[in-house]
Amino acid sequence: MPGPVKISGVIITYNEERNIRECILSMSEVVDEIVVVDSYSTDTTPEICRELKVRFLQNRFDGHIEQKNFAMSQATYDHILSLDADERVSDGMKKIILDAKHNWQYDGYSFNRLNNYCGHWLRYSWYPDRKLRLWDRTRGKWGGTNPHDRVIIPSGNIIKVNGDILHFAYQNLEEHFEQVKKFAIIAAHAKFEKGKKAYFFLHVIINPWYKFFRKYILRLGFLDGYYGFVFSGLTAYLNFMKYLRLWELNRSGK
Numbered sequence: 001m002p003g004p005v006k007i008s009g010v011i012i013t014y015n016e017e018r019n020i021r022e023c024i025l026s027m028s029e030v031v032d033e034i035v036v037v038d039s040y041s042t043d044t045t046p047e048i049c050r051e052l053k054v055r056f057l058q059n060r061f062d063g064h065i066e067q068k069n070f071a072m073s074q075a076t077y078d079h080i081l082s083l084d085a086d087e088r089v090s091d092g093m094k095k096i097i098l099d100a101k102h103n104w105q106y107d108g109y110s111f112n113r114l115n116n117y118c119g120h121w122l123r124y125s126w127y128p129d130r131k132l133r134l135w136d137r138t139r140g141k142w143g144g145t146n147p148h149d150r151v152i153i154p155s156g157n158i159i160k161v162n163g164d165i166l167h168f169a170y171q172n173l174e175e176h177f178e179q180v181k182k183f184a185i186i187a188a189h190a191k192f193e194k195g196k197k198a199y200f201f202l203h204v205i206i207n208p209w210y211k212f213f214r215k216y217i218l219r220l221g222f223l224d225g226y227y228g229f230v231f232s233g234l235t236a237y238l239n240f241m242k243y244l245r246l247w248e249l250n251r252s253g254k
Helices: 020-027 045-051 064-073 091-102 173-193 200-218 221-252
Strands: 007-013 033-038 055-058 079-084 087-089 108-117 120-122 131-136 141-145 148-152 158-170
Touching: 007 020, 007 064, 020 033, 020 045, 020 079, 020 087, 033 045, 033 064, 045 055, 064 079, 064 141, 064 148, 079 087, 087 091, 091 108, 091 158, 120 221, 131 148, 131 158, 141 173, 158 173, 173 221, 200 221
Parallel strands: 007 033, 007 079, 033 055, 108 158
Antiparallel strands: 079 131, 087 158, 108 120, 108 131, 141 148
């Protein structure tokens, strides 16, 4: 009978001194190595990683998908646990990973992600927010459209499990607002480069309203209170800015 598989924990970072220590410590009990690929941080992220004795590498950032695939390629073992620096492994998730380690049966394991938004857990508007974060790299890799990366396993056997990834997303509304502006531009240009089209009435007008309705009403985001409303609104605004930018790119051809 084969023994337990070995798992490489993989994280990418840029100026994550606020989060990286807890992220590393949360996965240290369930992986056999931790690889951190940093995009030349200017804060104390490198010092914290070296203090915790992880494998620390630096690589130019060409996009979320590109950086995560590079980081995955640097791992020693084929079984990968990937977290963002502002994520942590919950106790329930640890149990699932340890069970999988001793009895690996699937190509990938998909977890719920519980998001902490401005100090409040969003249990409706931004949940279950499923993420495939434990997988066999011989079966799949990072894909999607930047900055919204996802693990793609074309013909794999994937199981949905109930352990939560804990995501400490934004400390305040200003952080979310700034990321909305940045992500809208990145996403619009990524779609434009793939030849995607935006139609003004459908994408710029209707799509943001539907996004808000889906988050706040259909997903019961109103039960998350004030922050459920704000999160739903800023998510809709992200869609508005993304498709408006894409529409302008389509129109100008640049």
